[in-house]
Amino acid sequence: MKLFKKALLATAIFGAMGAHAADVTDAVQKTSVQGFEIGAVAASSVRVIVREQLEAGDIVYLKFGEGVDISGLTLTDAPGTSDVVIGGDVTIKYGSGTFTLSSNAAESDLANNILAIEVNTGDPVVLDSSFEVEITNTALVTKAKAAQATVTYSAKSGLTGAAKDTTGKNTGSFYVFADQYTSSVKTAFNGVIERVDQVTFEKNGNFPTAGTAPFDAVATSDGILFTVKDNGSSLLSPVGAAVPSVVATISGSFKDYTAADLLTAGEAKVTTTAGVDITGATVVVDTAGDLVVTLPAAALTDFNVYLTAPTGKKLPVTDFTADVEIVFGGAKPFAAASSVDAGKWILDATVINIPYFPVGFEGVSTSVHFANENKADADVIVTAIGESGEELTAVLELADLAGDTVTKVGQKAIMDAFGITTPTKLSVTFNINADSGTINAYAFSNTGTGRQALVTSQQTK
Known part of the structure; x- marks a missing residue:
């Protein structure tokens, strides 16, 4: 009787632990939205984290979504000691794992997008071990269906045929997208206009002491600093570094001015953070009365825009907002910043x-x-x-x-x-x-x- 009660207790404890489950992450590395639009699909992988130990003879089934076609895979069922490359198309990566895997043609159903993987004799795939599934041959992916490029994991015991890892997040997406570019206004306009004549700044903290190159005098200029970042190095399918150009639109009360009014000859206009003029940068006032700053195609960099008091005209008392677009070769520019606060000019009063x-x-x-x-x-x-x-x-x-x-x-x-x-x-x-x-x-x-x-x-x- 005591043994029977102990058995019941053990069963109750085991049941309370709940079912084991493998977890499949989404893409190990995200894909550039902008680069994907204009470029090719890149090889991408998901990570499988095993939540129940897999042993020799156990079968893992990988069912790929509609965005992937594995019907033409060649299966050799040869085990790999590090990574298993299946037909040059799909790669199973072990990392530091000591187990080995191989394809299993008999258990696979390639016509229905199911690839079977067998655990080989030797070390088991212990609890919380992981491996990656990579689409190595990107020709398997239909670009228009990249959102459906998924894989769903399941497993069964090679000994009993019973299902293993039956619940959990068993599906992962090979392509998760992120914008490649970000932009912000780091330092906004903060000019305080002299109250009587209103043609110079009484106070302003956005540039060095008067006479320090490349600035002429504290009383005549005010600057704004834009940050622009290219995150392509951490993304798949990035836009090339030398491709993008930048268009920053500064909205304020510029309708009564021309670019020449606001950019005195000989003064810095658009510069790097080190104060060096950016060659090829242009500044215009468009028909809407907005100031449009365009940087030429190059590696992206933070940049300053300096405006000067217009000769013979009063400085406008105004609030500024800014939009930053990255022109990268797509159907339309990418809005890296929209209607962000860009400061203001106020009277010293x-x-x-x-x-x-x-x-x-x-x-x-x-x-x-x-x-x-x-x-x-x-x-x-x-x-x-x-x-x-x-x-x-x-x-x-x-x-x-x-x-x-x-x-x-x-x-x-x-x-x-x-x-x-x-x-x-x-x-x-x-x-x-x-x-x-x-x-x-x-x-x-x-x-x-x-x-x-x-x-x-x-x-x-």
């Missing part, structure tokens, strides 16, 4: 905008109240857009915004500054010489029967 500011209307009184929390006074430059889109600029002829004080600016002061004598709807922007965003504004219209707050937006330096 606190900027407060009131997009709707009616003045001169009978029965309506519009004003804005500024709270200056600084100890120092602050002067104000006012710009406005009129109803017909005309731009107006003025320096308010009123006392500076006194420190630690609330100052009211009424519609009369605005009308007098711009010479407005008739009812007008304005969008008004106040450019204030103040640090740290410590000046705030509250704008409203008073109709006599009530007060209506006006929307404001604020940028701090």
